[in-house]
Amino acid sequence: MWSVAFRPDGRTLASGGSDGTVRLWDVATGENRTIVTGQNDGVTAVAYSPDGRTLASGGRNEGPDRAVRLWDPTTGRLRSTFTGHNQAVETLAFSPGGRTLASGGYDGTVRCWDPTVGNAPTVLRGHSRVVRSIAFHPDGRTLASSGDDRTVRLWNLDDGRHRTLRIGQGFTVNSVTFSPDGRTLVGGSDGGNIWLWNANGGNARTLFIWPGIGMSSVAFSPSGRMLAGGSASGLLWLRNMHSGSIRTFQISSTGAAHSVTFSPDGRTLASGSDDGLVWLWDTDTGTARSPLIGHRDAVDSVAFSPDGRTLASGSEDRTVRLWDVATGRTRSTLTGYGGAVESVAFNRNGRTLASSSKDGTVRLSDVPLPDPAEAISKICHAVHRELTVQEKSAYLQSRAYRRSCPSS
Known part of the structure; x- marks a missing residue:
């Protein structure tokens, strides 16, 4: 399973995989429809338009597999095929308004397509190697891209010009994202570093946070006021984006802090670690509650329900646990996975949990809601x-x- 994306209404989950198909999963029933894409070497990226009426897929390697394809997710009908990339398509993203679809590929280009037309895209050239990640600024007029050439580029989509943010030290930034307010661009590198740039004009500035420590996970608070991260050494950090102050917590002495996530109100930070513990932290005081104990192996992913009352954790013990945030007790345990559970996510109403496992499956599970x-x-x-x-x-x-x- 190479890529997953929820439809904006939370009712459908799309997944793209190495078998060259896109599967559309009904979140309520767990049933799926398969779209045979023709991208026989695998579907490397999927993305929904903001209105949920269009699904884009990107493929890899030879011939037609390099195309970007647009599908009607209701009927499964192919709407358009956009060609232009000379090599595999690695990443896709729709602009906030849905008027532009951006694709990044192994040919080092970023292409911006009009989803209603598709022909003669705007081609953004600058990267000399694979484009790994792209992200739109909330205003839709700026696009960030990162690549194997060890640069991050900010593109002005009005005139096609860009600024280059160089990384140096031999690091490749594999993922980029903007803070909710659009003021900060964050990148995570293969060297384990987190890079922060001021995205609002002027000279970009790079902030290094413990270079070489090996960062495992990063997350913005819902307000964008705080940035949290977990490291390969078991260190958790919390940065105030306004003051620049940083607090650190050692949550594990036996391995990495694999996953961090904020509660919807931003008051609680959850983290999972190699020792099988899940921790809940008060983001105002930095104090931790007693750990949530139950997993028998590393916790790879954590996610809050939309109301903040339930926390899901996926573990290498091949289970998912649903925790009552108020009491710290296990509400239910989901079993039957054939491998480690690497990712968990709630849909918009919190009644369905999506989870993906190393056994190659994506599962949709009903979430029991407690009586008030x-x-x-x-x-x-x-x-x-x-x-x-x-x-x-x-x-x-x-x-x-x-x-x-x-x-x-």
């Missing part, structure tokens, strides 16, 4: 006291200023 009264009872039983205003606001928004726990 039952959830309150469990929280009260766990803490043996009335909840604070802050705790009510975080977990019981509708009862933030009412007594929640019965008097003892």
